[in-house]
Amino acid sequence: MSEQAVETPVLDRYECRACGYVYEPEKGDDSHDIAPGTAFAELPVNWRCPVCTAKKTAFTNIGPAGTASGFKENLGYGLGVNKLTPAQKNLLIFGALALAFLFFISLYGLQ
Numbered sequence: 001m002s003e004q005a006v007e008t009p010v011l012d013r014y015e016c017r018a019c020g021y022v023y024e025p026e027k028g029d030d031s032h033d034i035a036p037g038t039a040f041a042e043l044p045v046n047w048r049c050p051v052c053t054a055k056k057t058a059f060t061n062i063g064p065a066g067t068a069s070g071f072k073e074n075l076g077y078g079l080g081v082n083k084l085t086p087a088q089k090n091l092l093i094f095g096a097l098a099l100a101f102l103f104f105i106s107l108y109g110l111q
């Protein structure tokens with residue numbers, strides 16, 4: 001049973017909701033002698049988070065590496081850029097308008 005699981009091409013990763021540690025099945029867990037390729041479901045019941053010793057129940061499925069989570073990270077990065085760009089545009093437009101207004105006022109002042 002466990003020997004077949006090693007051949008499973010895609011294994012879900014699990015993230016510790018307490019500290020953010022991500023259990024990656026491809027790497028296993030050195031500190032608990034968990035061999036690479038061990039699915040999270042096959043970890044011993046008494047397995048704990050190597051960082052904060054949270055129980056297995058504190059972990060949440062974040063999907064296989066390079067798919068769902070990677071997409072989320074890219075999406076978050078994209079949203080961050082999209083949020084910044086309009087603000088910078090507004091700042092540029094406002095700054096340009098303010099400069100034009102000041103220039104107009106200074107011309108008036110010279111006459």
Ligand SMILES: [Zn+2]
Pocket residue numbers: 016017018019020021049050051052053054
């Ligand atoms: Zn943890």
